[in-house]
Amino acid sequence: MTTPETTQKIMHESLYSAADALHAIANEKSNNQPVKLTGNSTDMVFVKGLKVDAVIGVYEWEQQITQPLIFDIEMVGCQYQASQTDNIQDAINYKSVSERVAEVSIANKVALLERLAQLVAEMILAEFAPEKVTVTIHKPTAIKQADSVGVKITRFQQD
Secondary structure, X not given: OOOHHHHHHHHHHOOOOHHHHHXXXXXXXXXXXXXXXXXXXXXXXXXXXXXXXXXXXXXXXXXXOOEEEEEEEEEEOOOHHHHHHOOHHHOOOHHHXXXXXXXXXXXXXXXXXXXXXXXXXXXXXXXXXXXXXXXXEEEOOOOOOOOOEEEEEEEEOOO
């Protein structure tokens, strides 16, 4: 059993960081066996407020101009490997997600936000493999009297 004195000694002797000290304490508590994930964790990678100008709208004049859209993306998936390796290859790369969301939005001139949200969700699930993705799209200039209008959809990986 770890005593307060042992904890203090380990933390003071750590040459690297408090995280190293906590890892050492966890290993001491488990008889020097590595701590394993229980599978009861939820990790979320998000992009909030991504601004993209795209052609979208049900009216003919809307298909002739670009309009501002604001995306909020939430991707749920285990990021434990990335937390251990500190390697971007093991993570959901939010820069890459943001770039792809912009590409999909600009390439697809759709009428409805619902359709664009579906296309973005499908792309994220296929290319970045989260367990679940929530895509919110705001269209801030659609209704003059409102700060914003939009849609929010949640999609899951298919087994």
